[in-house]
Amino acid sequence: MDNKEKTIELIIANKKLAFQNQEKEKRAHELVSANKELAFQKKEKDKRAAELLLANKELAYQNEQKDKRAAELVLANEELAYQNEQKDKRAAELILANEELAYQKELKKKRASELSNSNKEVDDLEKRVKERTEDLESFSYSVSHDLRTPLRAINGYAKMLxxxxxxxxxxxxxxxxxxxxxxxxxxxxxxxxxxxxxRLGRKGITKSTVDMNMLLETVLSALNQSMTHNAEIKFSNLLLAVADYNLLQHVLTNLLLNAIKYSSKKEKPMIEIKSEQKNGEIIYSISDNGVGFDMQYGNKLFGVFQRLHDDEEFSGNGVGLAIVKRIIDKHDGNVWAVGKEGQGATFYFSLPDNDK
Structure with missing residues (x-):
């Protein structure tokens, strides 16, 4: 083969080599593009996978919320059913309550009518009692007054005899x-x-401010002059009273005579007078260490002619404490006693506290 042919072959070979290199570069470029596309696709795939993962989590959360809402809905339905049941129950109770209210209203109306009639009867009874009381007081006054003359005669003739x-x-x-x-x-x-x-039943009262300490001194002075006793009597700082001075003097005299009498057989008779403010009242107490009394008979203490002891044991006529009660009643107060046999007694009387 001559040089010309070799040159031609060489040229042809170079062209083929150049074409192949060009094709190779083209394929390399395509391969780079393909790798880039592949990387992009992989990146997109990863992105889609991440989005899918988030979507799955969101779906799982939504399902969880859906189940939770479903459970809440079940509870709400149960609560609604319970509330409806309670509502029906309350409605039934309301019906019964209305029926009861209507019955009570009718009963109240009936009771009001009965009360009106009862009040009328009470008013009539009080009127009759007042009339009888006035008649009895008038009779008592007349009889007592008329008895004085023959009694003075008896006493006078006995003295002359x-x-x-x-x-x-x-x-x-x-x-x-x-x-x-x-x-x-x-x-x-x-x-x-x-x-x-x-007289107390007919007598009006004249109220004034009474120094109980001074009044008690006056009462004790009069008692000491009219009788002999060895009771130790203690009092101090008694509260002021708003009452009828003379009537209150009767009260203290009778209560002190009572205390002196029933403590007289003690070796050292002790009597103490106190006072206190309580529940809108001023309460005075006279305590002694005498024979006392059985509380089951305490209701007899303030009745006329009611006595718990024989006349041989303690003299008296059963009127003194009745006088005390009548006076305190006229002052809108109360009188009561507490005692125990052999351990003394305490007599109380209360008067309205005018400072309240």
Whole structure:
């Protein structure tokens, strides 16, 4: 082969090589583009995978929320059913309540009518009681007043008999005469007490501010002059009272006489007077260490002629405490007593506290 042919072959070979290199570069370029596209597709795939993962999580959350809402809806339906049931129950109860209200209203109307009739009967009864009380007080006053004249005559003749014929009578006769005079005196005291008790029913009251300490000093001074006793009587700083001075003097006199009498058999009789403010009232108490009394008979203490002890044991007529009660009642107060046999007693009376 000559040089020309070799040159031609070489040229042809170079062209083929150049074409192949060009094709190779083209393929390399395509391969780079393909790799880029592949990388882009992979990136997009990863992006889509991440988005899918988020979407799955969101779907799972939504499903969870859906289940939660479904459970809440079930509970809400159950609560609604319960509320409807309660509503029906309340409706039934309301019907019963309305029926009961209608019945109570009718009953109230009936009771109001009965009460009106009852009040009328009570008013009529109070009127009759007032009339009878006034008649009884008038009768008591009249009888007590009329008894004084023959009683004074009995006492007077007994005294003259003793003075003029005392030397003629023997010891037994003198004793009988003494009994007549003693009982006449007792009867006189009883009549005076009954008159006092009767007058109190008609007597009005004149209230003023009373210094109880000074009033008690006055009462004790009068008692000490009229009788002999060895009771130790203590009091101090008693509260002021708004009451009728003279009537309150009666109250303190009778309660102190009572305490002195029933503690007189003690070796050291003790009496104490106190006062306190309580529940809109001023409460005064007179305590003694005397014989006391059985509380089951305490309701008898303030009745007329009611006594818990024999006259041989302790003298009295059963009117003094009744006078105390009547006076305190007229002042819109209360009177009561607490005691125990052999351990003394405490008598209380209360008056409205005008500072309240």
């Amino acid at each position: 003793e003075e003029d014929y005392g030397t003629v009578l023997d010891a037994e006769g003198l004793r009988f005469l003494g009994e007549v005079r003693s009982n006449a005196n007792k009867m006189g005291v009883l009549i005076d007490d009954l008159l006092t008790f009767s």
